[in-house]
Amino acid sequence: MRTAIVTGAGSGIGRAVAARFAAEGMAVLCADLNDAAAQVVADDLSAAGHHVRAIRTDITDEASVADMAAFAMDWTGRIDTCIANAGAMIEGDILSLSLDDWNHALMVNATGAFLTARAVLPHLVMQAGTLVFTASTVGLLGMKGVAAYSAAKGAVVALTRQLAADFAARGVRVNAVAPGAVRTPLSESQFRARAADEAEFQALLAQVIGRYPIARWGTPQEIAEVVLFLATERSAWMTGQIIPVDGGLLQLR
Numbered sequence: 039m040r041t042a043i044v045t046g047a048g049s050g051i052g053r054a055v056a057a058r059f060a061a062e063g064m065a066v067l068c069a070d071l072n073d074a075a076a077q078v079v080a081d082d083l084s085a086a087g088h089h090v091r092a093i094r095t096d097i098t099d100e101a102s103v104a105d106m107a108a109f110a111m112d113w114t115g116r117i118d119t120c121i122a123n124a125g126a127m128i129e130g131d132i133l134s135l136s137l138d139d140w141n142h143a144l145m146v147n148a149t150g151a152f153l154t155a156r157a158v159l160p161h162l163v164m165q166a167g168t169l170v171f172t173a174s175t176v177g178l179l180g181m182k183g184v185a186a187y188s189a190a191k192g193a194v195v196a197l198t199r200q201l202a203a204d205f206a207a208r209g210v211r212v213n214a215v216a217p218g219a220v221r222t223p224l225s226e227s228q229f230r231a232r233a234a235d236e237a238e239f240q241a242l243l244a245q246v247i248g249r250y251p252i253a254r255w256g257t258p259q260e261i262a263e264v265v266l267f268l269a270t271e272r273s274a275w276m277t278g279q280i281i282p283v284d285g286g287l288l289q290l291r
């Protein structure tokens with residue numbers, strides 16, 4: 039059975055990706071630091087008749103991602119696609135960020151992507167599989183107040199192209215999706231942290247969305263559709279691509 043690993047599957051975009059892939063008939067391993075959240079997703083999807091498991095995984099821990107890959111291999115004997123999606127927002131401009139903040143942002147968003155890729159690529163080679171990263175529009179353009187997160191997502195963009203170049207001849211395609219503002223716990227907490235009260239929060243949301251040609255939030259499901267496209271043979275002649283899914287922000291602003 040075609041098998042997908044989705045990191046960060048306990049919430050937001052990862053959760054939507056897990057559901058979409060399960061609906062496509064794949065076995066899905068939901069990997070998340072928040073094992074309770076991943077288990078809820080796996081239980082919900084299993085109850086609907088899909089083949090889904092959950093595993094606690096810390097993508098910043100080499101042994102943990104090795105366990106994740108080993109679990110998938112024990113379960114179905116193959117890994118066809120991995121969606122390296124887990125990430126975390128760390129706010130701050132360069133003068134307000136501590137070195138710890140910087141290291142944390144790079145560790146979760148960039149090193150975590152690197153460790154995930156390194157754990158699954160030997161198995162993806164066996165299936166001529168695919169690897170899809172969740173980058174961000176913030177890794178492609180400047181945005182106020184997210185210096186470390188932006189640098190880390192820039193690293194994910196570069197890693198996508200590099201791995202695509204290194205693995206094309208071995209049959210593995212590597213692409214990334216670069217979402218704009220998607221309504222998830224991550225984006226919600228980002229804007230709540232900046233606002234003193236509910237009115238300020240709502241004003242901030244309106245201000246952010248006002249910059250988008252398609253003036254609304256993206257949904258996790260809209261990102262999941264593009265991830266599915268990049269992960270399957272529908273995109274068979276694409277590799278090394280960073281695909282913005284952003285309501286037109288990058289091209290039309």
Ligand SMILES: NC(=O)c1ccc[n+]([C@@H]2O[C@H](COP(=O)([O-])OP(=O)(O)OC[C@H]3O[C@@H](n4cnc5c(N)ncnc54)[C@H](O)[C@@H]3O)[C@@H](O)[C@H]2O)c1
Nearest residue numbers: 046048049050051071096097124125174219220222224225
């Ligand atoms: N929401 C947005 O607007 C947006 C925009 C662009 C990019 N992204 C990216 O999309 C991805 C998913 O974001 P989301 O909005 O769904 O966030 P979310 O906070 O809803 O979900 C992220 C999940 O990742 C998990 N996670 C965090 N650290 C982890 C670790 N070390 N190991 C394993 N799992 C870990 C969390 O437990 C959580 O379940 C992230 O990489 C994020 O940077 C989000």
